[in-house]
Every structure is written in structure tokens, then in C-alpha cells.
Amino acid sequence: MNIVVLVKQVPDSGGDRRLTADGTTDRSGGNVLNEMDEYAVEEALRLQAAHGGTVTLLTMGPETAVEALRKALAMGPDAAVHVIDDALPGSCAVATSKVLAAALRTLDADLVIAGAESTDGRVQVMPHMLAERLGIAALTGARKVTVDGSALTIERQTDGGYEVVTAATPAVVSVWDTINDPRYPSFKGIMAAKKKPVRRLSLADLGIAPGEVGVAGASSEVLAHDRRPARSAGATVADEGAGGVRLVEYLTAEKFV
């Protein structure tokens, strides 16, 4: 089974994240591998161990995105594909899905695995956008994935429990962080990752015109953005035996009780 894992380099969510003057994500600061992607990579490696085949990473991003690829490769995937082009920065989700779908068509994947969301956009639309373009199934929000031949079954987390969802491969699956515990890359893995093949694809390689992507081709635009005023701290009391009562007094004054 050939598995492609979608990975993304994102601004560190623990840091101070900003938009640039043109309203696109500022990627000049501390960047990390999107955390949820580690769970997607781990799931791919487990399926590979059980069913054979290859695990290939796919990302779209600037030059620095290769750092995220190497980090994920250190966990054990075989190879990576990096879609990189000067026209891509500022691409909207619709354009991104067009580019990733075109790259996926060259990769002949039985299964595409993604994290349930990226920590920068948190838009959660990519699996269904790709499925729509490729005419294959999207099974999202998995907390468990089972493969039996060409039959794919997931437990899909819902608000009240879970749904069992089935499809035939090829398919796109997204996973939550409840699905597994990602392995830590070993020293050997980190060294090996440096030598693993990272194939670069340009828009020309994918047959996509520069005007269809980036800021120029974006289907939406940011008109204005501003730092949200920080919430100011209110009163804090130390519990000296009546903390619970004081709390309820506050809630009563605010008409919650």
C-alpha cells in the first residue's frame, strides 16, 4: 500500500504569531512541523509496518518547509515531495487544494493521510477539497484506522461518541491526536533523514499557471487586520476559607446564578 502523508510547516503556536502587511501569514519567525501531522506520519508508518508499501510525505511551502520534511522523515518515511514555487506564497485553501491534488495525481497513492487540522489556519477543509478534486472518498476526524485489502474503516470522532465509516481505497483520511502516540525520531533516524530523497516540484511541473495561485489567484483576501486588544485581568482573590462563596458572589453579581 502506497501512503502519502500531507505535512505542513506552521508558525510555532507557542510564539507570537502575526500576519504580514499584505495579510498573509508571517512565516519569518519560529516555524515547526504542524503538530497534528506527527500523528498522521505515525499512523502511516504503522500501516506500512502491517501492510507493506511506501510512505511518502507531501508538502507545499517555501524553502524553509524542508525543515519540517526532514523532521517528519526522521520518524521513518521513505521519501518526500516538496512543491515549491515563487508564485505560491499567499495561496488560499482553494488554490492549495488544486496544487496538492495535482501533485497527488503524480504519486499514485492508495491512501492519503492528513492531520485533522493545521494549527495556523485551523480550517479543516483540505481532505474534502482534495477528495472533491480527485473523485475519491474523504474520511475525516479518525481516532482509529483499519485497512483490510482495499477496504478502509475508521472510527470517526463525533460530539456524542463515534461513527464507523467505510470506503474503498484510494481515499483521504484525516486523524486526530487521539489516534496514537507518535514515536520520537532516533538519532539514526535523524541522520538517515538527511539522505532521504526530497523531490522538488514546481507549478510548471504540475501544469498550473502562476496566476491561479498565490495572492494574485486567491479566492479571498484580507482587507484589514489588527492585534486583538489583550484581555485585562480582573480581580483575583486568595482563598482564605471563603473562596467558593466569593466566586458565587461574583457569578451572582454577573447574573449567572
Add this chain to the structure above:
Amino acid sequence: MAEVLVVAEASAAAGVKKVTLEMLTAARTIGSPSVVVFGDEPFADKLGEHGAERVYLAGAADIDDFLVAPKATVLADLIRRVRPAAVLLASTQEGKEIAGRLAVKLDSGLLTDAVAVAPDGTATQAVFAGQVIVTARVRRGVPLITLRPNSLTPSPAPATPVVEPLAVAVTDADRLARVTERVVERKGARPELTEASIVVSGGRGVGSADSFALVEELADLLGGAVGASRAAVDSGFYPHQFQVGQTGKTVSPQLYVALGISGAIQHRAGMQTSKTIVAVNKDPEAPIFELADFGVVGDLFKVVPQAADEIRKRA
């Protein structure tokens, strides 16, 4: 006035969810609101109370057994026919997924997690853990906007909607991901986390799954939903579907009560836009106090039972 489509969050079991009424309230400022209901009941009275001029009813057959693809196909057909000024969906996982498919089908712009929508169709979004406020607009196609629950107060505007059944013509490609079983693991009278006007959440400080009974007790006394921080979920204290913050749910209730939660930025990402925030934590340096409107520095195992008793006394 141009038609504005609202994709209802409604079911026979839950009725019309509040976010649907919020969307109707926002839609009225843009144009003439029509609601698309998936199911067998049109909820015409409830939707009419909030200004629905029309209800499109798409029967559940051929839709319910599959993930979102059939809904997107039905909506795309309707959008091509009526050419609405905008389409509003709830910013839930399903709402966003439907919007994503529509964006591809219609080559239209998509704005997710809106907290406000202006009459001209521009949307306000809170991004990066609520630290940055963005005003954005769609440049191409029909504006597809997902509205975060609890973003605005629904206001009534009585209308008598015309109910129009929709022909459901889905394709084989819409039937690829089949739901074979729905399992309810947890059921109760508590409001749904993202819809609730009060949320009481527990963190690592709650200490164990058993102790979450304390969080649940306070939530029930306040009529609220229960949430959990990632630390609590990762420790196995509470299930993931109740996680608030990055890699979990975003909530925006009137009141958010944080018990034993330090308030890491990843948690704040999910609750920062709450109207009022109250915290109990034994660590006076916990970052949660920086955004709390009222904080109690103390042992939650003493403070919370006392608060619960006090609420019962006042009831």
C-alpha cells in the same frame, strides 16, 4: 433583495440549534434569508420566527448514510439555481467540510470561523488563538462563510416561510464514504459544548477522571457544558471531544469557568473570545489569571465544593 442561504444545523433529536438562528440574524442584514434543512422536518415555525422567508427541505434518504459529499452536491445545485448573495454555514467540522467541497465545486472563496458578518458580505475572523482580528472578503464566486457558534445574539423577526422540497440527486462519487454505525458513548442533558452559554472546564489540576465529577457538578448547577484542557484529555481524565483549545473545540460562551487550568496559549486559543472568564487555580502565577475577569487562587477541591453548596443555597 438577493437571497441569502443559511445551511441549518438542526435534527429531529436536537431541534434547531442556536447557531442556525444566529446565522439567520446575520443573513437578514445581507438579504432575504432562505434556510436549507437536511432531514424530514422543515422546522418552519422556529425558522420563521427568526426571519426565514423560505425553507428548502432536502429529505434524509441518500444523504444520512454518507459523510458530507451528498449535502455539498445538493447545495451546489441549489446555489447554481438561485445564485444567492452569500451562503452561511456553521463553523463546525461538518459545516466547514461542506463549505470546502462547495468552494471547489463552485470555485468560490471561503471564509471560515467568522465571528461577525457585515451587510456587504465581509467577515470578521479571530485567528491565531484569537490574538489577531481579521476583516476579509471573498474575491470570487459566491461568498461561503462559516459562522462560529455563539458569535452573536439571535433576534426574532417573524416571517412565514414557504417550504420548498428539494430534489436530491447525488452521484456515485458522493456515496464513497459510508457511515455504517453511529455509536453514542456519552449522552446527557448537558448542552453541547460549542453551543452552550456557560462552559465549565477542568484541567490537569483536577487530578483524575473521578475528580471530573466536581467539574460536572458545577456545570450542572450552572446549566453549562463540560470542557477539558488538553492536559486533562491527554492524562485520560476526560474524552477528547470535550477538549477546548488548539486540536480541540473553540468555544465562545457568555461564561467560561476554568478549574485547575494553567491557561497555556494552546488552551486560550479555544476560549479567549468568551465574554466572561472565571478561574480557580492554586498557582497565583498561572497565565489564566491574566485573562480572567475574576480569579480565585486556591485549592479547587475546597473552592469548588463550597461554591456548589453556595449555589444550592441561593437556588
